[in-house]
Amino acid sequence: MELNGKVIVITGGGQGLGRAMALRLAKKSPHLALIDMNTEKLAETKSMCEALGATASTWVCNVSDETEVDQTFAAIRAETGRLDAVVNNAGITRDALFLKVKEGQVEKRMSLEHWQQVIDVNLTGVFLCARAAATEMVNAGEGGCIINISSISRHGNMGQTNYTATKAGVAAMSVTWAKELAAQKIRCAAIAPGYIGTEMVMSMKPEALDKIASGIPAKRLGAPDEIAHAVEFILENDYINGRVIEVDGGLRI
Numbered sequence: 001m002e003l004n005g006k007v008i009v010i011t012g013g014g015q016g017l018g019r020a021m022a023l024r025l026a027k028k029s030p031h032l033a034l035i036d037m038n039t040e041k042l043a044e045t046k047s048m049c050e051a052l053g054a055t056a057s058t059w060v061c062n063v064s065d066e067t068e069v070d071q072t073f074a075a076i077r078a079e080t081g082r083l084d085a086v087v088n089n090a091g092i093t094r095d096a097l098f099l100k101v102k103e104g105q106v107e108k109r110m111s112l113e114h115w116q117q118v119i120d121v122n123l124t125g126v127f128l129c130a131r132a133a134a135t136e137m138v139n140a141g142e143g144g145c146i147i148n149i150s151s152i153s154r155h156g157n158m159g160q161t162n163y164t165a166t167k168a169g170v171a172a173m174s175v176t177w178a179k180e181l182a183a184q185k186i187r188c189a190a191i192a193p194g195y196i197g198t199e200m201v202m203s204m205k206p207e208a209l210d211k212i213a214s215g216i217p218a219k220r221l222g223a224p225d226e227i228a229h230a231v232e233f234i235l236e237n238d239y240i241n242g243r244v245i246e247v248d249g250g251l252r253i
Contacts, residue, residue: 003028012090014041020224026054063125073132122166143185178242194248218249
């Protein structure tokens with residue numbers, strides 16, 4: 001896919017990995033439709049993208065709300081005249097042990113509330129946004145690309161029952177959609193990042209960061225732009241389809 005002039009939606013596009021993706025893609029002069037719940041961060045990212053030569057628009061949308069998602073994606077296509085790609089990046093964590101056990105007694109359990117919150121955003125949100133984007137792509141008849149952000153944690157990680165379930169589901173959905181939508185000239189792939197040096201991660205204590213880095217063969221955390229580079233690669237390479245690309249410095253959980 002040639003990115004110049006294309007319309008690319010990025011959920012969670014106001015900050016973190018979403019912002020890194022937007023800034024890298026902006027240099028190829030697409031129109032970036034940025035979805036987030038934080039209006040201030042959205043405005044900042046929009047200005048930064050425009051400074052790099054892209055056009056951009058901002059959309060406040062709860063990705064777990066079916067009506068909001070369908071209306072937002074329809075409005076993006078109506079305003080821009082097309083919809084070529086979506087990067088489903090929005091996600092949250094609510095980490096906790098499945099059961100906290102002390103001296104043979106259960107002290108605490110992962111709450112249903114925290115389970116459901118993560119499912120709603122990370123799994124249902126990806127489903128809703130991909131479905132809405134694919135609908136607009138099929139109606140336009142020009143194909144497109146769906147990229148879902150999974151995680152190395154999809155293989156299982158302590159303290160993340162809810163998160164790992166969603167990221168495994170995202171990976172599986174990506175393969176399924178690649179098979180189902182190929183006839184419509186729509187590709188779908190996923191990226192599974194390892195530990196990435198986002199603002200949230202880098203706010204951890206230095207000793208905790210050192211411990212994490214020591215367990216990675218590359219001996220460092222990944223940079224947000226390295227995930228953005230993987231997004232760019234998938235978008236531009238029309239033969240990438242139905243695969244989950246792990247960008248983790250060699251880490252295996």
